Amino acid sequence: MGKVSKNMRIGVITKILTENPNTLYTLNFFTEQFNCAKSTLSEDIDVIAELFKQYNLGKIESFAGASGGIIYKPSMSEEQVNDLAKELCLRLKEESRIIPGGYVYMNDIFYDPSLAHKIGKALANPFFDKEIDYVVTIETKGIPLALMTARVLNKPMVVIRKSAKLTEGTTIQMNYITGSSKTIKTMSLAKRAIPKGSKILFVDDFMKAGGTARGVIDLMDEFEAEVVGVAVVMTTKWPEEKLVDDFYYLVELENVYEEEKEIKVYPKK
């Protein structure tokens, strides 16, 4: 192949980086693809880093040296995270979402792929520079959000089941008590899913008292793995005292007033 124009190189590199977040590409990978000099490529990367910065599209980091290369981190500014939280609140407040019993219908929000992608970016945001080996969730509603978080961090996702499955081989099962309704539930995970010593980010859609998160921390303990972060989209104001010490969230549900048809939900302060 002959010479490739600078415009084309910038387009191709941008496409590849965007589709493969948090993935290290060596400079050689691109110089071979374009049959160009390293110095030429370095100039291209400067342009790309600059345009990502200028348009708030995330961060391009480059590493010098023999093992050097570039990596695209879809990081968000505080303002971008806050804008997303506000957008979520606006949608969550729609009164048609109120379900008898004081529940809020949220599936259409969490199952919207474009919104799930944005939420995944926001949930991954505080964890780019932490060592994470697996993004773990528990079925069912957290799966899309955990998958998008895992995609942004470029780590595998693991789904804890609510009962053991024939198709998963040897599993470790554990009972746990939900924090708010005090009912006994079961979680089950294939023994091979998580190696000893792994660092875990637990992602879920919703946290009330934190019983599920507490259960996941205990289950990971059985795998000799450590939960180094907990990230949920929505938490409830009550109970104020949660069963996990530290967690990250985007919006807080204060209350659902069924009669008044009002849902009080706020972005994280």
Place this chain on the structure above:
Amino acid sequence: MGKVSKNMRIGVITKILTENPNTLYTLNFFTEQFNCAKSTLSEDIDVIAELFKQYNLGKIESFAGASGGIIYKPSMSEEQVNDLAKELCLRLKEESRIIPGGYVYMNDIFYDPSLAHKIGKALANPFFDKEIDYVVTIETKGIPLALMTARVLNKPMVVIRKSAKLTEGTTIQMNYITGSSKTIKTMSLAKRAIPKGSKILFVDDFMKAGGTARGVIDLMDEFEAEVVGVAVVMTTKWPEEKLVDDFYYLVELENVYEEEKEIKVYPKK
């Protein structure tokens, strides 16, 4: 903002299109962002369309006229789909995947976000030019694949549950009989999840006799919605006669030989 260089414009447009597949952007959206003439932008788009084509990165389609614009379709060539199917087969053949009972452990493959994204692209591929309103799956293992398919097609995902949930309000429930083991199972879906007259693409990880797919077609009938496509990652060679007439798949499982520790699986011919 002053003039933006052509390099930068091409980078920014490529970034936005890549992150928002199957989404129509008007030319105005970009001319306003860059404060540039339409003719300038048209030239940029020609470069982008050309580089996507030359590097097999998907298709950029442009529409002329007042309501015109551009759209990025992450379409794959036949060869790219076949390469992915071969890659999947190589991984699925690993003998350590065999689980007592002749099952194959596949979670690490389907829960790998980057692979799930590629699979989603491949499953969406035949449906870019069909009218689809919702991508539907049934919990649990199909969710990551359905989400990625939905993301590529830019359509909402809907997840059928195996039992009714308090948090989903009024649901429609249906019993169905699995095709191979002839057991009775239940599916449940919130009444508000799918409006009448919707066109549905059903996505799942696995199809044996097709009982689940048949059940979903029947459930969608209750919603007065029409299943216009069925796409699964893996199907089994036996039974040859499936309960659905037409479906799209990537790989075929011929047999699992537990004693010989051999998994026979092939790309779609």
